[in-house]
Amino acid sequence: MSKKDIHPDYHPVCFVDVSTGKKFLTYSTLTSKKTEVIDGVEYMVLVRDITSDSHAVYTGQKRVVSTASRIEKFQRKFQRRPARA
16 A cells, blocks of 8 residues: 555745735645745745734734623623513
8 A cells, every 4th residue: 555645735835914914935735826926936825814923922012902892792682681471
């Protein structure tokens, strides 16, 4: 029994951070129909919302998210209603 062709295709990809526009050139098994030639190499382009260039853990920037409105909305949705007689 041969184990030939059991691994997925591993090829050059370009991850693009949507908020910063920074490109990360690497290899991956992920695919995309969009391609771009960079330095003579054809990369599959994968757009990402968050990368190490924009994530708060890596940038050191804190983002304050107001959860008060979400909590109030939850409480209104699930508040106790009077029992029906």
